[in-house]
Amino acid sequence: MQRLIKITILIIFFFILGVFFISLNKDTAYNTKTLVGKKITKINLEYFNEKKFYQNEDLKKNNFTLINFWASWCAPCRDEHPLLVELSKEKNLKLLGVNYKDKKKQAKIFLNDLGNPYHFLAKDEFGKQSVNYGIYGIPESILINNELIVVKKFIGPLSFEDLKSIIKIIN
Amino acid sequence: MKFKFILIIFILNFTFLHGVEKIVNQNTIHKNLRCLVCQGQSIADSNSDFAQTIKLVVKDLIEDGKTEDEIYSFMADKYGEWIVFKPQVNKHNFMLWFLPYLALILGGIIIMLVIKKKKNL
Secondary structure: OHHHHHHHHHHHHHHHHHHHHHHHOOOOOOOOHHHOOOEOOOOOEEEOOOOOEEOHHHHHOOOEEEEEEEOOOOHHHHHHHHHHHHHOOOOOEEEEEEEEOOOHHHHHHHHHHHOOOOOEEEEEOOOOHHHHHOOOOOOEEEEEEOOOEEEEEEEOOOOHHHHHHHHHHHO | OHHHHHHHHHHHHHHHHHHHHHHHHHHHHHHHEEOOOOOOOEOOOOOOHHHHHHHHHHHHHHHOOOOHHHHHHHHHHHHOHHHEOOOOOOOOOHHHHHHHHHHHHHHHHHHHHHHHHHHHO
């Protein structure tokens, strides 16, 4: 009997130790990188200038598409913009800019000042569409292939390293 | 006459209950979703930009006829299990759900055995 109790206590002790060991070695910083490898099922983004919508078929034509959520009021978006301009020169990649919760006039001024790197320009006036892409703050970018599968997700402004990794993936 | 009266009461009652259920669902869902950009707040407690967006999307999903569980699944699919305060049982977290019961049963057995042994002494 005493032995059974001792064994049970030992098992519980090692179990707790194991749980702590695994949990403390885990990266607890939240991210939505779990979306990588998943297919975007329904693309329905409104054109920036027209009452038309970008659908799945529009993006399937491209080898790779980088969906970039941005706004004129977002300071880090300004920082990453030159990198997007650089990426727009890549042959295998098309850029879809989604103007997020922004004023049309301000967005136009932003693009006039810094250049328009986007091959496709859409808007998400109330941010509802952003949920479909797991966006929880901007800027965020999602690299998808022609099967609409998420290849990589970039949370926050793109860095020079991100630029290099995108070029490596698409080539 | 009596039948018509009962029918009207029934329809009114159903409409009222249905309306209440909708409000309750929406609030419950907001409370069960975590605000990812806040410190330990639910969507219901937060006024952040993210929370406002999620509230709009939840409203749309309810209007589309989605059930509470379907909405949680949708959100978990987009943002991971972390967004749901009460995650669904799956192969990664089943221990979390069943271990307390297992510990309770095991503890009960041990206590029972100890008592039995003491009685035999």
